[in-house]
Amino acid sequence: MIKYLGSKRVLLPAIREAVRDLQPSGTVLDLFSGTSRVGQVLKQDGYQVIANDHNSYAATIARCxxxxDRESWLNHAQQEIGRLQDIADANPVEGDNLGGWFTQSYCRESRYFQEANGVxxxxxxxxxxAGAYDPELEAILLVSLMEAADRVDSTAGVQMAYLKQxxxxxxxxxxxxxxxxxxRPTSGPCQAWRKEALEAAQSxxxxxVYLDPPYNQHSYLGNYHIWETLVRWDAPETYGIACKRTDVRERKSAFNSKPGCAVAMEEVLRELHxxxxxxxxxxxGYxxxxxxxxxxxxxxxxxxxxxxxxRYVGAKIGIHNPQGERVGKVSHVRNQEYLFLVRPPS
Ligand SMILES: C[S@@+](CC[C@H](N)C(=O)[O-])C[C@H]1O[C@@H](n2cnc3c(N)ncnc32)[C@H](O)[C@@H]1O
Known part of the structure; x- marks a missing residue:
């Protein structure tokens, strides 16, 4: 699993219990799925899950x-991952000019990975x-690569900056x-969607419905722009020391805006009445x-x-500027997480 701000790893037992207490019938929609951890435990508990997130990397994680389903892909995926590991091990090739766009952007212009790993x-x-795989198998392979890259990155858990050392x-x-x-749960097949929350709620x-929206101004796309690029493989234009994709500036979430958050939440809730x-x-949060x-x-x-x-791991590591230098002190290392259970009138 990748390092992810707002991941509900620690709250999983409480979430599981709350879902049980709400006694859902039918499908469970995880509207802001992120790492899809929540959907995974619900799938294990036998619910038919739909996981939705508007970012491509998160939708890919959910597709995986x-x-x-394990029974459909385990053997084939294991074989392909072995083949891909051989390719990784054969690189970098000596005398090679060490990679292309990815290595140039994230290992030289910025320093998220060592060059050898970039290659x-x-x-x-x-x-x-090149494999032109079935989308589910492709998602499994991409997640395997994303998680491998995450284990050798040089960040404090977000891609706003890389570490100085x-x-x-x-x-x-x-x-x-x-x-x-x-x-696959006996209740039926699960799905991954990549939609805006409002559109997913309408569909x-x-x-x-489990809702875990962003809490503040920090854009997930901005925090995890390299995963978005790794999945889309679109060699985007980038800006700044962090080499963020330029579309980070346009692809905004209303939930990241203080005035927009309550309105966006109200609109989504109306669709889920x-x-x-x-x-x-x-x-x-806002x-x-x-x-x-x-x-x-x-x-x-x-x-x-x-x-x-x-609080998230970054709070313990400290506040860093875009050059990766420590610039401030964190005021507290604990916060309150809430679970709100809503039972509609019968
Ligand atoms: C707090 S995180 C969810 C974390 C997740 N529950 C987990 O355990 O990993 C919020 C997620 O909402 C997604 N998101 C933000 N705005 C969205 C929108 N308007 N529509 C759909 N997804 C959105 C982000 O990409 C992010 O993954």
Whole structure:
């Protein structure tokens, strides 16, 4: 699993319990799926899951872990990952001019990966492209590559900046592993969508919806722009020291704006009226607990569960400027995470 801000790893047992308590019938929609961790445990619990996220890398993760079933792909994917590892191991070739666009952008103009790993990532990505695979198998291979690259990156967990000194893990050679796939639940096949939250809410009928929107101004696309590029493989124009894709400036989420967040949430909720809802939010988010409760009360009775939670890993590592220098102190390392359970009137 990649390092991901806002990942609900620690809250998974509480989320599982809350979903059980809401007694969903039919499909469960994870509207902002990110790493798809939540969808994965729900798929394991036997729910028919739809995982949605508007970023390509997240939709690819969901296609691998949520849509693709273990029994369909395990053997074939293992074979292909072995073949791709051979390609990684055969690189860099001595006397080669060391990679192309990816290596130039993320290993020389910026320093997210050591050059040797940049070349390996690039060689494997080209092989996946050339393979013209079924989209589910392709997603498994891309996730294997993304996770391997994440294990040798030199960041504090976001791609706003790379570290001034190489992270020790960056010196290891790229190693592809088989992502852990889950069997198809008996309730039916699961799906991955790449839609705007509002459009996904409009397309959904019946069942429970889990909502874990961004909490603040930090754009996920900006924080994980290299994964977006690795998946799209579109050699985009980039800007700044962090070499972000220029479309980071245009592809905005309303949930990343303080004035836009409540309105966007209201619009999405309106489309989901009548569904049981489970909402994750934090006391550091744009909406205070009372505000969120009053938005939700329109759609049913609200029960709030609060959890003390360690802040994201970056909070412990410290605040860094784009050059990777430590520039400030973090005020606190714990925050409150809320789960809001909404039961619609019967
Ligand atoms: C807090 S994270 C979700 C984390 C996820 N629950 C996990 O455990 O990994 C929010 C996600 O919402 C996605 N997102 C942001 N705005 C969106 C929008 N308007 N429509 C769909 N997805 C959006 C981001 O790409 C990000 O992955």
């Amino acid at each position: 872990y949520i849509q693709a 390996r990532i690039e060689a494997v990505r080209e092989a996946i492209q 190489w992270a020790p893990r960056a010196h290891h050679a790229l190693e592809l592993r088989m992502p852990e796939l889950w069997p 959904f009928s019946g069942g429970l 009548g569904c049981p809802l489970l909402v994750s939010f934090s006391d550091e 909406l205070a607990r009372e505000q969120m409760e009053s938005l939700l009360r329109v759609h049913g009775t609200v029960e709030t569960r609060a959890f003390g939670h360690p």
